[in-house]
Amino acid sequence: MLQQTTVKAVGPYYHRFLEKFPTVQALAAAERDDVLSAWAGLGYYSRARNLHACAQQVVALGGFPQDVAGLRALPGVGAYTAAAIAAIAFGVPVVPVDGNVERITARLFAVEEPLPASRKTLARLAEGLNDSPEAQARPSDFAQALFDLGASLCSPRAPACGLCPWRESCAAHKAGIAATLPRKAPKVARPVRYGAHFLALDAAEQILLRKRPETGLLAAMTELPGTDWRADPWPEAEALSQAPLTADWQACGVVRHVFTHFTLEVTVYAARVRHFSNQAAQAGFLAPASGVGGLALPSVMLKCIRLGLKAL
DNA sequence: GACGCGTGGGG
DNA sequence: TCCCCAAGCGT
Numbered sequence: 001m002l003q004q005t006t007v008k009a010v011g012p013y014y015h016r017f018l019e020k021f022p023t024v025q026a027l028a029a030a031e032r033d034d035v036l037s038a039w040a041g042l043g044y045y046s047r048a049r050n051l052h053a054c055a056q057q058v059v060a061l062g063g064f065p066q067d068v069a070g071l072r073a074l075p076g077v078g079a080y081t082a083a084a085i086a087a088i089a090f091g092v093p094v095v096p097v098d099g100n101v102e103r104i105t106a107r108l109f110a111v112e113e114p115l116p117a118s119r120k121t122l123a124r125l126a127e128g129l130n131d132s133p134e135a136q137a138r139p140s141d142f143a144q145a146l147f148d149l150g151a152s153l154c155s156p157r158a159p160a161c162g163l164c165p166w167r168e169s170c171a172a173h174k175a176g177i178a179a180t181l182p183r184k185a186p187k188v189a190r191p192v193r194y195g196a197h198f199l200a201l202d203a204a205e206q207i208l209l210r211k212r213p214e215t216g217l218l219a220a221m222t223e224l225p226g227t228d229w230r231a232d233p234w235p236e237a238e239a240l241s242q243a244p245l246t247a248d249w250q251a252c253g254v255v256r257h258v259f260t261h262f263t264l265e266v267t268v269y270a271a272r273v274r275h276f277s278n279q280a281a282q283a284g285f286l287a288p289a290s291g292v293g294g295l296a297l298p299s300v301m302l303k304c305i306r307l308g309l310k311a312l
Numbered sequence: 313g314a315c316g317c318g319t320g321g322g323g
Numbered sequence: 324t325c326c327c328c329a330a331g332c333g334t
Contacts, residue, residue, distance in 0.1 A: 002330040043318025078332045
């Protein structure tokens with residue numbers, strides 16, 4: 001959960017998740033849709049699919065691998081996570097290199113080459129950070145101390161070098177460039193894409209939903225029926241031609257949502273219907289408008305549903 | 313190595 | 324409002 005996600009955002013999800021899936025066996029035995037719904041809102045949903053597959057693999061293996069190579073072979077476990085688990089759970093003296101450790105290392109050694117080109121160099125330099133007997137003796141504490149140093153003192157914008165225990169040996173501090181490291185390659189502009197989604201509410205207060213494809217963006221998550229997300233806006237008539245059913249559609253506003261690599265603007269159309277025809281219902285599935293909480297709805301769709309319901 | 317993959321908070 | 328960033332991974 002903590003991959004690219006803040007501790008604060010993860011907290012409630014983590015506790016709910018462990019309550020629902022208390023053991024690796026319970027997680028392995030769970031339905032994938034239940035895992036996805038427990039993850040809904042947290043983002044990067046491949047993590048949920050990988051974690052589920054990972055649990056099944058661990059159960060099949062009869063337990064957790066306890067070395068870096070074995071952990072690295074599990075779904076969703078890359079170089080960082082393998083090292084973190086090995087150090088924290090199994091006491092293997094390795095240094096997990098996450099964003100914090102990259103930043104600390106770039107400053108300690110004044111690495112001026114920008115990320116991501118410098119990644120290999122930083123990883124190699126970070127390997128030696130635990131050279132001391134004290135660090136070797138306490139791999140878990142050393143890893144977590146590095147994270148905390150990065151999160152508190154050696155922070156991205158305004159590092160508190162005056163309070164840093166490694167101040168004396170920090171090349172970037174000595175050169176007066178700590179706050180400018182690590183350098184990063186320029187970002188590419190984030191394009192805007194446009195879509196339209198449809199919220200239909202029947203007399204029994206049910207809404208029509210459907211499941212997204214198994215691969216790609218928001219894979220296997222739930223959504224309102226709608227158009228593709230494309231570079232050009234959808235004129236109303238063209239959008240309505242793709243509505244899941246004929247109804248008195250009302251445009252009720254635009255949801256703006258930022259993804260990693262594009263911004264999405266969704267025009268939400270809403271309508272009341274007496275009942276869903278079999279044909280309409282066959283295109284997806286029905287769910288009570290009030291009980292949307294247990295579904296695998298990404299945040300962008302939650303926003304669309306709220307906007308649509310407010311207009312009805 | 314580059315790109316696809318979410319979301320929310322802070323400055 | 325906009326940009327940056329967060330205990331990265333898989334293809």
